[in-house]
Amino acid sequence: MTQGGITTLSQIHRAARLSVAPMMDWTDRHCRYLHRLLSREALLYTEMVTAPALVRGGALHLLDHNVEEHPVALQLGGSDPAELAVAARLGAEAGYDEINLNVGCPSDRVQSGTFGAILMKDPSLVAECCAAMVAAQPREVTVKCRIGVDDQMPEEVLPEFIARVSAAGVGRFTIHARKAWLQGLSPKENRDIPPLDYDLVVKMKALFPHLHLSINGGIASLDEAEMLLERGLDGVMIGRAAYHQPADILCSADARIFGKATGMGAEEAVRAMLPYIEAHLSAGGKLGQVTRHMIGLFAGRAGARAWRRSLSEGAAKPDAGPQVVEEALARICALEPQAQDV
Known part of the structure; x- marks a missing residue:
């Protein structure tokens, strides 16, 4: 993987075979610099940066990163298409390889801004946001979502969501294989209590074979990652395990997932x-x-x-x-x- 510069679309797709999830208060630029030393190949993500903070607040320092981090994606939070378009353009100008829209975070603070997992209820708005982001800048726009929220039936809403959003120009999704309960569960509980449904995500790959689909949620080892890749998924995203045991996940990732022994011990x-x-x-x-x-x-x-x-x-x-x-x-x-x- 080329370091210190923008990567090509094919390189990004290859890097997405294994990625480290965007995690608030954790995956800042110092964390990403360390993770890049451990794996030269895996795709890294920023913490979620809100579009209002960039566009209305002028907090462009939130886009700071090191060129050594590439391939690295910027995750945005927001629900206003025009504002997200500007934020996406700022992210591309800052040098990020990918612009990702958060449609998965269930926190009350995120809900109050009408973005994150609550957007699963409005796929038309997500499609409008993504279309605006695609039109505003040259980087690939991707989406990280849940399989559904609250009382939604995931097997019904997820295919519709993917179909509508992909029609807006999104060719790559990362699906957290749990529902999010917007009331009654904390963000931490939403990472553990709703049951995982890996089978449903695998079915989405069969329904949408032309899309690049990664799976997220509860994956704690490279053994699990390899099994999910063998089931036909294009990529695996690991969160807490990659942060709390970074050497266990990332030091072997280049050899096992990418066929390259390039990371450090x-x-x-x-x-x-x-x-x-x-x-x-x-x-x-x-x-x-x-x-x-x-x-x-x-x-x-x-x-x-x-x-x-x-x-x-x-x-x-x-x-x-x-x-x-x-x-x-x-x-x-x-x-x-x-x-x-x-």
Whole structure:
């Protein structure tokens, strides 16, 4: 995969065989930089950025990212076609490879802005929004959605939703294989309580063979990802597992999913993060803004608990610098492989 520049459509589609989900408060640019070290091939997503924040609020700093992150997609939230068109154009001008519309987030705050999962109830509006985004800029427009919301019957509403939105120029969807309950469940509960229906998403691929369909929701390992790809889906998106156990998911992803042994191991990635950390601190940033995303790098390995504690406690000190990370890594490397401290 070409680094440091816009990728082609075929490269993006290939990268989408495995992607890391957009996650609020987690997949910021520091997180994405780390994930790119672990996998050179997987598609990365920003946190959701709202169109009003960009267009009305002028918060263009929300589009900041490193050229090393490519292939990287911008996820937008909104429901006003004209506003989303402007936001999509700003995202393309900022250098993102893909513009994704969030039709899956169930939080009250998102609902109050009439976007996210509540838009599953209005596929015509989603189609209008996507058509405006497609017309406004040259990047591919994609949609991340649920299989339905509330009392909707997913087997009825999802095919209609995909048909209407794809007719507006969307050729790639990521489907979170759960309904969202807009009342009565928190966003966290909406990630766990509604039952998963992978079979329905597989059926959508049979109904729409010309579309690129990725599946999301509850996928916690590369073994599961490979099984879903073998069922005919075009891609798999992994969320919390990729964040909390990034090495388990991403260090092997290039070899297993893409047939390329190009990603770094956890120790090598930590060392590669040190110049990035130094540059961030020199620009006035704080160590914890970066290291909070590195906490899970050694999950399940000897010394993982000590690593977490060293980073958490060390980053809180006023003079915290790269030495905190170097010392924590030295302790990990000094441990015998057979030791258990997880």
